[in-house]
Each structure stands twice: as structure tokens, then as C-alpha cells.
Amino acid sequence: MTSLHPTNAQRSEGAAAAPLAIELVGINKHFGPVHANRDIHLAIKRGTVHGIVGENGAGKSTLMSILYGFYTADSGEIRVNGTPATIADSRHALALGIGMVHQHFMLVDNFSVLENVVLGAEDSAFLAPTLSKARTQLKALARDYGLEVDPDAIIENLSVGQQQRVEILKALYRGAETLILDEPTGVLTPDEADHLFRILGKLREEGKTIILITHKLREIMAITDEVSVMRQGAMVRTLTTKETSPGELAELMVGRRVLLRVEKGPANPGKxxxxxxxxxxxxxxxxxxxxxxxxxxxxxxxxxxxxxxxxxxxxxxxxxxxxxxxxxxxxxxxxxxxxxxxxxxxxxxxxxxxxxxxxxxxxxxxxxxxxxxxxxxxxxxxxxxxxxxxxxxxxxxxxxxxxxxxxxxxxxxxxxxxxxxxxxxxxxxxxxxxxxxxxxxxxxxxxxxxxxxxxxxxxxxxxxxxxxxxxxxxxxxxxxxxxxxxxxxxxxxxxxxxxxxxxxxxxxxxxxxxxxxxxxxxxxxxx
Known part of the structure; x- marks a missing residue:
């Protein structure tokens, strides 16, 4: 794998030429005796929402952590916009246009929204110009994608849904073209989840690529274009979402038929x-x-x-x-x-x-x-x-x-x-x-x-x-x-x-x- 650190302009040119935003070829990862990822092959089309589903421990988060630079694969190749890339850490991932919103947010609670967005992405030792530029860009991002949040609000005073918007803003501010979301609705209210999916729809319309890790099959069916199923560290199958069903996905995930409804008899209340x-x-x-x-x-x-x-x-x-x-x-x-x-x-x-x-x-x-x-x-x-x-x-x-x-x-x-x-x-x-x-x-x-x-x-x-x-x-x-x-x-x-x-x-x-x-x-x- 060769190192790649493109400019935003180069990245855009590469994306325009390549139908695939991300390719993972033969990815393997071990943690001691545990084979977490087994010869994974995955192709993600540019400008789509691609779901990844599987049981807890199936290897989904490990795979995305490799793509984002938290882990290094034991073997295999990562291609970004058709070009082989080495991703040694999250800064390399961001340089390649890959951002990630984690299940547990990476925010400083007593910092403002604006301070969190620029943290680690300062232009110089003088913070004022960076904050001024970021404020202007945040307004534009909020307007374009429905990511409204007060830039001067303190993180600990925001709802969970608003904090998640800050994480997305952080990634977009750093130029992310591919955005990974790990179980994004696990801590959201139904209204917040609906708003998130409207945001993802707008991002897709603008040509962004979304990788969605979730266990909620209803969400997969509602928002994704394609879905890949993992089981016991291996990639089982990738399907076009409109050509599959929750029942088929559940069976592929677990390896057996799964009841998607609760079977229970009538209650017999006592004292x-x-x-x-x-x-x-x-x-x-x-x-x-x-x-x-x-x-x-x-x-x-x-x-x-x-x-x-x-x-x-x-x-x-x-x-x-x-x-x-x-x-x-x-x-x-x-x-x-x-x-x-x-x-x-x-x-x-x-x-x-x-x-x-x-x-x-x-x-x-x-x-x-x-x-x-x-x-x-x-x-x-x-x-x-x-x-x-x-x-x-x-x-x-x-x-x-x-x-x-x-x-x-x-x-x-x-x-x-x-x-x-x-x-x-x-x-x-x-x-x-x-x-x-x-x-x-x-x-x-x-x-x-x-x-x-x-x-x-x-x-x-x-x-x-x-x-x-x-x-x-x-x-x-x-x-x-x-x-x-x-x-x-x-x-x-x-x-x-x-x-x-x-x-x-x-x-x-x-x-x-x-x-x-x-x-x-x-x-x-x-x-």
C-alpha cells in the first residue's frame, strides 16, 4: 500500500473519475487468537448510502476502524477513489476525505461548538482567524445540510441529537467526502433520528458517500442504497436494498431464521x-x-x-x-x-x-x-x-x-x-x-x-x-x-x-x- 495525501482539488478530481469511493480488498485483522476480520472484500459506490449490518462482534466496527486509521490491517489493501492508500491514523483518513462519527462522541464537554469543530484543525498559532473562518463555514454547512446548531453553545448543554450534528459538522469542516456513522441512532429520540436521516439524504444529494453501521433493519430499508452483511468476521453478502427484505437480512446476519416479532400469549395479571x-x-x-x-x-x-x-x-x-x-x-x-x-x-x-x-x-x-x-x-x-x-x-x-x-x-x-x-x-x-x-x-x-x-x-x-x-x-x-x-x-x-x-x-x-x-x-x- 502506498501513501496518499491529496489536496481537496485532487480528491474531487479523483472522485469524479472513480465510480467507487472506497474499496477494501482482502482485509484481515487479528486480535491475539481472535480473527476479527476475515479476508474482507467491500466496494462502496460514490454518492450512495451503504449500510453494514451484522450481530454484535461480527467485525463491523473493527473494519471501519481500519478504514479510519484506528487499527492497521494485518493484510489487504484500501483504495480511495480507485487509488491504493495507507491510512496510518485518523489524520491520514481525514486527508483522504474520510470522516467518522463514533457511537460515543469525541467532544470536549466544556468547549463551545465552534471550539470543538476547529480543535486539531487550527490554521495557525493565532486562534481568532481560525474561529472566524470556521464560523462562516459552519453557517454555510448548517444552511446546506440542515445541521443547525448554535456555534457558541457549550457542548454539555446540548441534546444528544445536537451533539451528533456537531460531530458531523467536524467531519464536513475537515473536508470529508466519505462519512462513516457507527450506530448513529442508538442514543437518539425518534424525532432526532428522523432529522438525522433527512441530513443524510441531503449529504447524498450533494455527492457525499455515507457508510452506515446499524443493527436497525428498518433504518437500513429506509435510507440505504446497498447493504453488506457481516457474520463472524466475514463478509457474507452485499445486496441492493430495494431487492432484499428485513427477514432476509436478519437470516444472513444470524445464520438462521429470526422472528422479527414478539410471540407471547395473553397476560394473566395477579396481585x-x-x-x-x-x-x-x-x-x-x-x-x-x-x-x-x-x-x-x-x-x-x-x-x-x-x-x-x-x-x-x-x-x-x-x-x-x-x-x-x-x-x-x-x-x-x-x-x-x-x-x-x-x-x-x-x-x-x-x-x-x-x-x-x-x-x-x-x-x-x-x-x-x-x-x-x-x-x-x-x-x-x-x-x-x-x-x-x-x-x-x-x-x-x-x-x-x-x-x-x-x-x-x-x-x-x-x-x-x-x-x-x-x-x-x-x-x-x-x-x-x-x-x-x-x-x-x-x-x-x-x-x-x-x-x-x-x-x-x-x-x-x-x-x-x-x-x-x-x-x-x-x-x-x-x-x-x-x-x-x-x-x-x-x-x-x-x-x-x-x-x-x-x-x-x-x-x-x-x-x-x-x-x-x-x-x-x-x-x-x-x-
Whole structure:
């Protein structure tokens, strides 16, 4: 492979002459004994949206990290606009017109949008001229592609969707002609995801090439021109999107037929296990986010809470789980009032029979520097002894059992949790909480960032718990997931429960209006 550092003009000329923006030829990559990419051949047409799908751990992100210069392939060739190229790091990738928007954003929280965009791309030691030029270019980019964001806003004050726009602006400001997006909608609301796809459509119209890594087949069908399927590190097939179907893609990804719907019988609700009355919860700034909420969840049923992110769901779950103090109200578990205040509130909730799968597995569900077996007992470690008396053999046996039951890959007890894919990290958390036989399970975003095969497995586990007589409270920004799993749907808006719906007859438009407050009642609560 030869080095290539073209100017923007040379890059444009090359792109005009080459029908392919990117070619990967015979790419191989090993991490120790793991063969992450196996003789990958991939051709991406210029001016198209090309999807790459596969299960967690299939090698998608590794392949794109090679293209962006984070990793170096053991063998194979990269061609950009028909010319062989060596990509030693991300600066080389950017010089070749390749930008990447990562699943976890690479932004400095206390810098402004403008400062983040120019960081590392300053023209000289004098920052003022660079900022002035960047401000002008950002206005043009925002106008051309619908990437509106205040250049003087501080990153930590922006929504997740706005932060993602900043990442795209960073890449475009640096001259990206090919843009890689890794699971771009995993943390977006439905409205933000729709806006993102409108942006991608405009980028395609302007001749940009988009590589989209996602596990959401609906998004693949909606936005891509072609889609490539990876499985176990190998490229299985590339198809024209309009000539395939979600079912075919799912089967290619997993290697077997996958049910794209949830199969469950009718619920048989029993006694009330979780009773929440007049709950008021504030956020970290003491602003009320849950405003007098009341509801019940019975044994043998799944109650889903639907709503646009940021309407109090997170604070509600954290309060019930004992992770956030309640300002007012009562929470009863199995008829007994739960006292959850203080630093040990979560431990008291677990002791009372409540298990919690948090919305953000990395921030609240795992210690990523710990090994798999350590995370498998996290929060329950006292049941294995303490200090020098910790029964490590028993803890490791428990983790090994979870690995088998939940098909956690790779099956390595000692691997740091940071080195597992997102879907397998989620399985570690789910196994730990579900296998404790709780009376009540509260689950936030159960399949966020999880591939199609793991989604099917997770949904089946939740249904099994319901059928075993457990009470399950489910929060998800995926309306299809709520409608498929829940036996009753409660809609939350601005901290209030504004409606209840039967999933069997729920109208998506009506639910959407409730979720945005368009049909909100006067704050009437429901059981």
C-alpha cells in the first residue's frame, strides 16, 4: 500500500473519475487468537448510502476502524477513489476525505461548538482567524445540510441529537467526502433520528458517500442504497436494498431464521407487586422531572412506559431503583413501603426483591475495567462473602452459568467488560439481574445498541419472566418495542402520565401525539 495525501482539488478530481469511493480488498485483522476480520472484500459506490449490518462482534466496527486509521490491517489493501492508500491514523483518513462519527462522541464537554469543530484543525498559532473562518463555514454547512446548531453553545448543554450534528459538522469542516456513522441512532429520540436521516439524504444529494453501521433493519430499508452483511468476521453478502427484505437480512446476519416479532400469549395479571403513588422526583439541579406520578404493576404483566427521552422516565426508574431520592410520594413493593433514601437505597431495593437494568449500561450497569465475572456479581457481591472471605470460585461459577444461559460472547470470565461488544455487555447486565429471581424487574432501554439476534433473545427472556409471575416495568424510546412487549402502555409527557393504551389496539399516531403532549390530559394519573 502506498501513501496518499491529496489536496481537496485532487480528491474531487479523483472522485469524479472513480465510480467507487472506497474499496477494501482482502482485509484481515487479528486480535491475539481472535480473527476479527476475515479476508474482507467491500466496494462502496460514490454518492450512495451503504449500510453494514451484522450481530454484535461480527467485525463491523473493527473494519471501519481500519478504514479510519484506528487499527492497521494485518493484510489487504484500501483504495480511495480507485487509488491504493495507507491510512496510518485518523489524520491520514481525514486527508483522504474520510470522516467518522463514533457511537460515543469525541467532544470536549466544556468547549463551545465552534471550539470543538476547529480543535486539531487550527490554521495557525493565532486562534481568532481560525474561529472566524470556521464560523462562516459552519453557517454555510448548517444552511446546506440542515445541521443547525448554535456555534457558541457549550457542548454539555446540548441534546444528544445536537451533539451528533456537531460531530458531523467536524467531519464536513475537515473536508470529508466519505462519512462513516457507527450506530448513529442508538442514543437518539425518534424525532432526532428522523432529522438525522433527512441530513443524510441531503449529504447524498450533494455527492457525499455515507457508510452506515446499524443493527436497525428498518433504518437500513429506509435510507440505504446497498447493504453488506457481516457474520463472524466475514463478509457474507452485499445486496441492493430495494431487492432484499428485513427477514432476509436478519437470516444472513444470524445464520438462521429470526422472528422479527414478539410471540407471547395473553397476560394473566395477579396481585399488585409494584405500587407507585404521587411520586415527585427532581433531577440533579433540583428541577422536578417526575410530577405526581401514580401507577401499579401486577404479577404476570409488563407495563411499558412510552415517551420521548427527557420527559422524566430516567428519573422515575432511578427513583424506584433507589438510585435517586424521591421528593414526595410512596413506593410499595409487595405491599411494603420501600424506604430508598440515602446511599444504600439501591441495596435496600434489591434486598426487597427488585432488580434493575439501567438505561445506560456503561454509566450505571457496569464497571468496564472489571472482568466479566466481577461484573456478574456486582451489587450482589455480599452474597459471596466479603474481603478475604469472598468466595471467588462460587462467583466465577455463577458467571460461567450466566455466560452459557445468555450466550455471552466471547465466553471469557476474565476479559475486561470494556472489551465486550455492546450487545454482550447488555447480556451481562440482564443475566445478573434476571437470574436473581426478583419479584419486580424494571428495565430501561433493554435493547439499545443490541443486534437483531440478541434483541430476539432479550425479548424472549422478558416474556419468560412475565409468564413466571414477575412484575415488569419497561421503559423504551422504541415505540415498536413497547407495543410488542407491553401488556399495558402508559404514556409519559413532561413528568406526567398522560394516557394509557392497550397495545393490541393502540394507534401509533395517537400514541405519538400523546408522547409529544399534543393530546395530553390535565395530568390525570392511571393505574
Amino acid at each position: 399488585v407487586l409494584l405500587d407507585v403513588q404521587d411520586l415527585v422526583v427532581t433531577d440533579d439541579f433540583k428541577v422536578p422531572r417526575v410530577k405526581g406520578v401514580s401507577f401499579q404493576v401486577r404479577a404476570g404483566e409488563i407495563v411499558g412506559i412510552a415517551g420521548v427521552a427527557g420527559n422524566g422516565q430516567s428519573e422515575l426508574l432511578e427513583s424506584i431503583a433507589g438510585m435517586r431520592d424521591q421528593l414526595l410520594g410512596t413506593i410499595r413493593l409487595n405491599g411494603e413501603v420501600l424506604s430508598l433514601e440515602g446511599d444504600d437505597g439501591a441495596a435496600r431495593a434489591r434486598a426487597a426483591g427488585l432488580a434493575h437494568v439501567p438505561e445506560d449500561r456503561l454509566r450505571m450497569g457496569l464497571v468496564t475495567t472489571f472482568s466479566e465475572w466481577e461484573n456478574s456479581i456486582l451489587g450482589y457481591q455480599h452474597t459471596y462473602g466479603s474481603g478475604p472471605g469472598l468466595d471467588i470460585a462460587k462467583a466465577r461459577a455463577t458467571a460461567e452459568d450466566y455466560i452459557k444461559k445468555f450466550d455471552i460472547r466471547p465466553p471469557n470470565l476474565d476479559l475486561k467488560t470494556a472489551n465486550f461488544s455492546g450487545g454482550n455487555q447488555q447480556k451481562i447486565v440482564l443475566a445478573r439481574e434476571m437470574e436473581r429471581n426478583p419479584d419486580v424487574l424494571i428495565v430501561g432501554q433493554p435493547t439499545r445498541g443490541v443486534d437483531i439476534g440478541a434483541i430476539e433473545f432479550i425479548h424472549n427472556q422478558i416474556i419468560k419472566m412475565r409468564d413466571a409471575g414477575k412484575a415488569i416495568l419497561l421503559v423504551s424510546v422504541e415505540l415498536d418495542e413497547i407495543r410488542s412487549l407491553a401488556d399495558r402502555i402508559l404514556v409519559i409527557f413532561d413528568g406526567h402520565i398522560v394516557g394509557e393504551a392497550d397495545p393490541a389496539t393502540a394507534d401509533e399516531t395517537e400514541l405519538g401525539l400523546l408522547m409529544t403532549g399534543s393530546h395530553a390530559s390535565s395530568g390525570k394519573e392511571t393505574n
